[in-house]
Amino acid sequence: MESAFEIIAEPNRRAILSLLVSSQQSVGELERQLRMPQPTVSKHLRVLREAGFVESTVDAQRRLYRLKPEPFQEVDAWLAQFRRFWSGHLDALERHLDRMDSDRTERSTPSTPTKRKSKEKTRRPKPRT
Amino acid sequence: MESAFEIIAEPNRRAILSLLVSSQQSVGELERQLRMPQPTVSKHLRVLREAGFVESTVDAQRRLYRLKPEPFQEVDAWLAQFRRFWSGHLDALERHLDRMDSDRTERSTPSTPTKRKSKEKTRRPKPRT
DNA sequence: TCTATATATACCTTGACGCGTATATGCTCT
DNA sequence: AGAGCATATACGCGTCAAGGTATATATAGA
Numbered sequence: 001m002e003s004a005f006e007i008i009a010e011p012n013r014r015a016i017l018s019l020l021v022s023s024q025q026s027v028g029e030l031e032r033q034l035r036m037p038q039p040t041v042s043k044h045l046r047v048l049r050e051a052g053f054v055e056s057t058v059d060a061q062r063r064l065y066r067l068k069p070e071p072f073q074e075v076d077a078w079l080a081q082f083r084r085f086w087s088g089h090l091d092a093l094e095r096h097l098d099r100m101d102s103d104r105t106e107r108s109t110p111s112t113p114t115k116r117k118s119k120e121k122t123r124r125p126k127p128r129t
Numbered sequence: 130m131e132s133a134f135e136i137i138a139e140p141n142r143r144a145i146l147s148l149l150v151s152s153q154q155s156v157g158e159l160e161r162q163l164r165m166p167q168p169t170v171s172k173h174l175r176v177l178r179e180a181g182f183v184e185s186t187v188d189a190q191r192r193l194y195r196l197k198p199e200p201f202q203e204v205d206a207w208l209a210q211f212r213r214f215w216s217g218h219l220d221a222l223e224r225h226l227d228r229m230d231s232d233r234t235e236r237s238t239p240s241t242p243t244k245r246k247s248k249e250k251t252r253r254p255k256p257r258t
Numbered sequence: 259t260c261t262a263t264a265t266a267t268a269c270c271t272t273g274a275c276g277c278g279t280a281t282a283t284g285c286t287c288t
Numbered sequence: 289a290g291a292g293c294a295t296a297t298a299c300g301c302g303t304c305a306a307g308g309t310a311t312a313t314a315t316a317g318a
Contacts (some may be wrong), residue, residue, distance in 0.1 A: 001275085009138035010276080014207065021210055040277065042296055061285045062293045067301060069215030076208055078143070079201065081150055111157030130305080139306080156265060169268055169307065176305095190264040190315045 004071040005078075007051045012036065017053060017067065024066035026059070051080050132202040134207075136180045140187070141165065142173050146182060146196065153195035 001007070008014055015034055019025060025033075031041045045065055048054045053071050056063040130136070137143055144163055148154060154162075160170045174194055177183045182200050185192045 003138075003140065005134070005143065006138045009131065009132075009135045012276090014134065017208065021214060028293095037278070038295070039279085039297080043276080046296080058285095063295065067211070067214060072208065072211045072215050075204075076212070079208065081147065081197075082196070082201045083205070084138075084228055085150060085196060086201050135305095141306090157263095166308075167265070168267080168309085172306080175266080194264065 001047065004051060004053070004074050007047060007053060007071070008075065010047075012040070012046070013048060013053075016041070016044055020054065020065060020067050024064045026062040026064055028062070028065070030065075067076065130176065130180070132182060133182070133203050136176060136182060136200065137204065139173065139176075141169070142182075143175060145170070145173055145177065149183065149194060149196050153193045155191040155193055157191070159194075 008017070012034065016030055019030060019033055027038065027041055027045065030045075031038050034041065042110055045054065045056070045063075049056060049065075052068055055068050056065045058064075093104045137146070141163065146160055148159055148162055156167065156170055156174065159174075162168050163170065174183065174185070174192075178185060178194075181197055182202055183194045184197050185194045187193075
């Protein structure tokens with residue numbers, strides 16, 4: 001349960017985060033809105049806190065939880081490498097064309113030199129490195 | 130294993146996706162670069178394919194896998210609601226002020242009418258800040 | 259046809275995670 | 289001090305997913 005990705009894999013935790021985006025909330029408020037037992041909420045909040053998604057302050061008997069930005073940025077940073085791929089439809093088209101091409105020409109691997117000929121089959125008894 | 134979030138929770142799957150961002154790859158190429166057993170790679174690819182992250186075409190005995198944009202967009206869409214929060218420090222200040230206010234006014238739950246039986250007090254001897 | 263290669267799938271085991279229940283801790287007011 | 293509320297934690301359980309090993313399927317070449 002280290003990475004931010006595992007944290008947000010849980011639907012209830014995503015729901016909690018979505019609720020906290022409007023304003024900070026106490027455990028009881030989250031509990032009521034999400035209609036889930038209090039221990040469940042507390043436990044998810046603990047996970048979220050330890051992962052740095054939220055922090056809490058004490059208000060009498062309550063704990064007020066609010067978001068922290070860092071883990072979101074981490075996720076966003078990872079997602080960024082794909083953004084150029086899917087946000088631009090240009091890229092999608094590009095890849096589509098590239099694919100049709102490589103389907104026939106038998107694609108060039110980035111690492112492998114690819115000395116392939118036209119109709120040369122991919123015959124290549126590659127020894128396992 | 131429905132949501133896109135659960136899919137990218139797995140580190141090896143994220144690694145596969147990151148490799149595919151440069152160009153499409155065969156299972157064997159991924160296997161070598163990631164240094165993990167072939168069945169593992171195939172299994173992860175299957176999960177990724179069923180979740181719509183990748184698609185494959187046949188090249189002789191090989192399968193060439195490449196990315197598909199939709200699930201990434203889904204993740205990004207969810208992340209978007211938090212973006213205004215972490216990118217602008219302004220918002221952080223806003224939240225801080227809002228919090229101090231809501232401490233006193235005691236927010237009302239959307240579904241429950243909030244029957245504060247006694248007059249609301251919300252004692253707060255230690256604001257902690 | 260037989261063999262080597264490339265990928266997929268089946269079976270099993272293990273460990274982690276989420277939930278429910280019960281209980282503990284902490285705070286406040288009377 | 290005692291009661292009541294708000295939250296945290298401990299424990300047992302069921303499930304599910306990931307890894308490993310073995311095997312199945314498909315394709316190409318001799």
